[in-house]
Amino acid sequence: MSANFGELRPNHFHSGIDLKTQGRIGLPVYAMDDGYVSRVVVSPWGFGRAVYINHSSGLTTVYGHLDRFAPFIDEIVRRQQYEQEDFSIDCEFAEGEIPVAQGNIIGYSGNSGSSGGPHLHLDIRDTDTQDPMDPQEWLSPLITDDVAPEVRNLVFYTHEGVMGNTTRRMERKAVRASAGSYSIGESVPVWGDVSFGIEAYDRMTGTTNKYGVHQVDLYIDDSLFFRPISIVIRLTRLVILIALPKKE
Numbered sequence: 448m449s450a451n452f453g454e455l456r457p458n459h460f461h462s463g464i465d466l467k468t469q470g471r472i473g474l475p476v477y478a479m480d481d482g483y484v485s486r487v488v489v490s491p492w493g494f495g496r497a498v499y500i501n502h503s504s505g506l507t508t509v510y511g512h513l514d515r516f517a518p519f520i521d522e523i524v525r526r527q528q529y530e531q532e533d534f535s536i537d538c539e540f541a542e543g544e545i546p547v548a549q550g551n552i553i554g555y556s557g558n559s560g561s562s563g564g565p566h567l568h569l570d571i572r573d574t575d576t577q578d579p580m581d582p583q584e585w586l587s588p589l590i591t592d593d594v595a596p597e598v599r600n601l602v603f604y605t606h607e608g609v610m611g612n613t614t615r616r617m618e619r620k621a622v623r624a625s626a627g628s629y630s631i632g633e634s635v636p637v638w639g640d641v642s643f644g645i646e647a648y649d650r651m652t653g654t655t656n657k658y659g660v661h662q663v664d665l666y667i668d669d670s671l672f673f674r675p676i677s678i679v680i681r682l683t684r685l686v687i688l689i690a691l692p693k694k695e
Contacts, residue, residue: 448590451649452581454659461659462579463509463570464586472514474556477549479508484545484553487524488517494568495560498553499573500681501542505621509570514557518632520545526659581661594650596660598629608639621645 450465468474477502485507486499494511498520501507523545527536547553553694558565571582582591596619603610610617619631643665649658665673 448651448654448658449656451658452579452583453558453661463511464582466567467526468556468565468567470565471554472557474567476510476513476554476556476567476641477555477619478483478547478553480504480506480549482547483542484510484520484540485542486537486539487520487527487545488610489524489528489536490537490560492673493560494556495562496554497560500553501653502549505574506580507570507574507577509568509572510554511568512557512559512562513554514559516554522555542657545588547664548633591652594652595627596647596649597623599633599646599648601643603635604642605637606641608637610637610641611635 448464449460449467452461452464454461454664468631480500480502480503482500484498484503486497488494488499494509496513496516496517497509497511498513499507499509499525515521523536524536527538556565556567562568569582571585572578573580573581596597601621603613603617603619608614617635619635621631624630646661647660647663649660651655651658663675665672
């Protein structure tokens with residue numbers, strides 16, 4: 448993978464995974480399961496050329512940044528483009544109109560839309576709600592990952608308080624103390640309302656890629672203080688421990 452599920456992007460969370468194609472365009476893309484094409488999108492932005500397939504399991508798979516569609520889909524797309532007199536189209540189809548079987552070629556990998564290089568974007572969604580789910584839940588038998596996330600920096604923010612000798616922003620480098628444990632060295636005295644931010648990445652076996660961390664928990668001493676509520680299926684867990692002085 449070149450990107451994982453839930454990664455933080457400038458204006459959104461990454462809704463699927465990006466699969467490397469070794470810089471190549473034109474690799475065949477196959478339907479993951481029986482179903483029917485429920486939607487086809489052609490756009491200079493976003494997923495570019497994309498195919499949505501609804502499955503009887505209640506899931507929808509989305510294949511984005513395609514270079515071209517398989518002929519049986521391309522024929523329908525071209526007809527819609529001529530009828531609408533527009534390159535960009537977003538068409539929905541009913542069950543039975545464009546059936547597909549598991550293993551059918553539905554298109555070929557590319558670099559269309561808002562893509563920084565050839566790859567395949569894969570979404571798996573709940574058909575009813577279109578909420579995205581982590582494709583790694585289904586692909587985990589094919590993926591080896593025994594590398595823990597790593598923390599780079601811990602950042603303190605405040606608008607109505609003090610941290611050390613500043614009232615704005617303080618950054619401390621996180622130094623690995625032991626396996627799975629990091630420290631910022633000397634403690635930082637704080638007063639007032641203080642917020643925390645981290646720079647952290649996940650890693651994966653056999654690649655130098657940096658991935659997003661799926662979950663961050665904030666503990667004060669041994670008590671869970673904050674846990675984000677998310678639809679992310681969490682396969683990676685990062686724990687931040689903040690130790691506060693105990694009251695006398």
